[in-house]
Amino acid sequence: MQFFLIAGGFARCYEMTDLSSNKMYAVKVIPQSRVSKPHQREKITNEIELHRTLAHKHVVKFSHYFEDQENIYIFLELCSRKSLAHIWKARHTLTEPEVRYYLRQIISGLKYLHNRGILHRDLKLGNFFINENMDLRLGDFGLAAKLETVEQRKKTICGTPNYLAPEVLNRQGHGTESDVWSLGCVMYTLMCGSPPFETLDLKETYKCIKEVRYNLPSSLSPAAQKLISGILQKNPSDRLTLDQILNHEFFKGFTPDKLPPSSCVMVPELHPPSPAKKFFSKMAKSLFGKKKSKVEKIPCEEKEDRDISKLVSGIVKCSINRQISYKTVGPRLSSLPSNLTSTRRQEKLQ
Structure with a gap:
């Protein structure tokens, strides 16, 4: 060894x-x-x-x-690319598509834990590990605990100061909402460069957390601001759930399927699909998707009649499709509205 x-x-x-x-x-x-x-x-x-x-x-x-x-x-x-803490130290801030990429994976792992009745209780950048393929892994279960009833919840203060939820500081106990709060702090830190309640004095930090006193930089997109505000709610029952977070308008934006290893140290070159490409992809799926499986279920005695009708309808469709293709992808593509032909600019670094 x-x-x-x-x-x-x-x-x-x-x-x-x-x-x-x-x-x-x-x-x-x-x-x-x-x-x-x-x-x-x-x-x-x-x-x-x-x-x-x-x-x-x-x-x-x-x-x-x-x-x-x-x-x-x-x-x-082994996660050879270390952790999000290392990436954050090298980059200071990440772009919105990158944040969406990592948050989706964190939420996936977190939902798994919560569904099994497990609280992590120490969500922070240093506990999100990145493997060789730039996939995120949630780790370090030193403070993890089984989810208990409100009466049985542990009242001890544990975790990392900058990511502690108000109810933890007030010794009201830990619930899934406390992990969600920490997730909001993680999102803020990745996009803004520092934790939302960080101060030079620990007592002041705790006071800011209890009062939910922090600043939302104007550089953040409106969707990002709304999502962070929806997560960092003082009352745990007012916080967005993990499913509500995933369905938030912030996640309607472009999310890359994979990030390049170079993004560990520098802003990556991401290429969101153009509106035109999305449009034609949807058209193709609606026209040609989900046809094959139905044919196999047709009884033998009905097959000949249906084959004839399918042949006729196929000719008609072929004719229609040709008309559509000539009108949309022929030499006059430049005459389409600009929002269908131009590629979206890469989202700005937040």
């Missing part, structure tokens, strides 16, 4: 290669001295037992673990 240090903190994380298979892992190494007390051991046990049950394309994969007299070793999927 070969080990290379990736990061340090409560535990050190290493990149490891199993020489027998050449498989690479991220290995979380926790000193036994850090889990000498019962509650510390319980925390690590909870993290392992919870994480090993998860299987989702946007959650870091758990492989296996073991321990010796010195350390506990947790083997995880």
